[in-house]
Amino acid sequence: MRFLSAADIAKAVPMAAAIEAVAQAFGKLARGEACIPLRTAISIAEHAATTFFMPGLLTGEMPALGLKTVSVFPHNIYRAEPTIYALVTLFDPTSGRPLAVLDGTYLTALRTGAASGVATRLLARPDARTLVVFGAGAQALPQIQAVLAVRPTINNIWIVNRTRDRAMLLAARLRGEGFRGDVRLATNLEVALAEADVICTATSSSVPLFAADLVRPGTHINAIGAYRPDMAEIPPELVARSRIFVDQRQAAWAEAGDLIQARAAGLIDEHHIVAELGELVNGTGNGRTSADEITLFKSVGNAVQDLAVAALALQQANTLGLGVEVRL
Template identity: 40%
Template sequence: MLVLHEGETAQALKWAELIDAIERMFRSSCVMPVRHHHDVAVPGEANATLLLMPAWVPGDYIGVKLVSVFPDNHLRGLPAIFGSYILSSGKTGKMLAVVDGGELTARRTAATSALAAKYLAREDASDLLVVGTGRLSLNLIQAHSAVRPIGRISIWGRNPANAEKTAEDARALGFAVSVSTDLESAVRTADIISCATLSHEPLVHGAWLKPGAHLDLIGAFKPTMRESDDEAVRRASVFVDTRAGAMSEAGDILQPLKAGIITEADIRADLFDLAVARHAGRTSAEEITLFKSVGAALEDLAGAILAYETAMEPFARQEA
């Protein structure tokens, strides 16, 4: 059985190949049951959560991501979240690989946003703003640069020091990145605004979005959280990764729905529709587009398969 740790997982998931793999998976016959959430008692501490995200392509591969969230791990100097992905044969059930869950999740999340941008951002989009300074920020820079001619990149965060650190890391990878301290001004000039935060209140205001802008929302993952205001949803053509996920978890969609700002019919398409050309995506240079992602198990499966097959290539060549 193959075991891919964090660095090996990253090495096996090149951006262009990962974006293509996720696109193919959205076109496939992948089966994706609803994810499982289980409360786990931890005596004397806050309850933990066990999440299971299964998916399979009949006769091909079966996979499940296992994620544990232990909120009080900071008391013992450990991360709150641990995750692994188990990939098995869809023909025999034989376990094939264990893939680092954190790296897989981060990279597939950014790659999915880039896939959406391929359909929804202007083809000449060159000015990228990343809102948030967490783990995903570097991945978003790399992923969006794989699908659009990004030339100017800025980063905004609540803590300017964290933003500068992220910018330094991006520069070390060869990207020209600056730190923005004025979010409104940065949004007003950006072609793509990619938000990866844990905000409970809107950060990006619809009035700031210029004609032709693409707003990518991936951070807020609960109905009580949001990164955009009602005006952003009102002005934009709205797209989601999956309708089921958006209608159960995405505060950026659920809150304006509840307020009557939009209806379910205002969600133009999801990535299934875009991938199979049931919807064309962006329809004009002036259109403002909004993409809300909450994550889908098929994205993890696509990444795990790619990582496994890429890592096994040298052995296949030796046998040949």
């Protein structure tokens, strides 16, 4: 088996390549070329934590069989530990032989950012200039990297975060990676959202992050933080006003608090989901239809993302000689 660290994956799969791999994976999901059961979640109440087990199979070109295990422990932040730990294990889909174990913590951030990159490429206005990011944790930087990869017109980034120190650290990392536009820390949501062309929400909030009327027409939103029915980042009224897209309908209605709470309030129903992301990739769904529409991509995460990026990482690692080989 080959063991790949976060550094190995970063060398093997840059963001642009991850975006393409995730786009193809969602296309497969929509075409029925993937077997992705609903993930199993185990809650650890005393730590406000959840561990997810996400199996899956991709067929067709670059097939992949694997399992991702991801633990989300929000209180780790108070112990100076990552709030997400994860592993991805790949198996040979023709024999079941174990092939690789990958650092799933970095891979999770990379593939989640890549999904927002696909959605932004397909749904955001081509002339987008300003990005507003809610959250400054592990998911924030990949979200920004993905949006910049598909909308190089972005020259202004607002960071909204509860703690100023983490927001300043994220801003410094952006500048260190060569972003030459304006990076500002938002102290007034009205000012930031009045300029927003793209919004990314990457928090663990249980209540909406802003008022619905602060979002202007034509904005695209990537909502990736709320992964349980009791969590929500987007106001129900805004969900109802938006043109809604999801990674997978079944998973979204089972897990996405943003949608579940809006439905419980009687503001939306199943027909409000316009398309899955893979349907947009395949050209069988319609995306943005006017410059004034608010488009919302709601993601709860799907194992096709992990499998596609992990398979690409393993392929590149074998070519580049990355990682450590271990005989079982």
